[in-house]
Amino acid sequence: MELLKERIRKDGKVRGTDVLKVDSFLNHQMDIELFEEIGKEFARRFEDEKITKILTIEASGIGIACIAARYFHVPVVFAKKNQTKNIAGDVYTSKVESFTHGRVYDIIVSKDYLGPDDKVLIIDDFLANGAALMGLSQLVKDAGATLVGCGIVIEKGFQPGGKMLRDKGVRVESLAIVDAMSEENGVTFRD
């Protein structure tokens, strides 16, 4: 998605070797007109699928998923991050190792909002090692729902998550794939 790549080139900031900061339009301040274009692009790529629910993870995925949902006309469910050991109630749960914070946390979704009739599109801001998407797809599996695919805004293609998921047969649609990045030279995109 050229508009997104241009924006990353203009406003993205590379930190160290593997963190891309996009706080000015995606992760802190949010450019809703850009989110609308992102939502339309996800809707175009998944238009042949009868998606019933969008699943994302708090916090950064929520804004993107909500705008995308306007084009799919389906509800958004976000997995909650739960750092306490006590998981109460009727929930699906799985574990995720955070890329940005390094710690492991539980994610939960109520059994009320995901079930065997659902065809689920997972949406998230970044794909790095794939831990977040693996955790979310486990919740979909536990619910007996169908995972249609994953819509990702920025995939870091030099990290293993994308290949791992595609090798497992998961359809992953990333709107910008970064093949290399450095503080000196900025980002290089695939195609």
Ligand code: 5GP
């Ligand atoms: P993964 O679970 O695929 O290793 O990492 C994905 C999650 O970590 C995303 O939900 C995102 O919040 C965060 N993340 C991973 N890499 C980056 C990055 O380079 N920049 C930002 N802003 N977030 C990232």
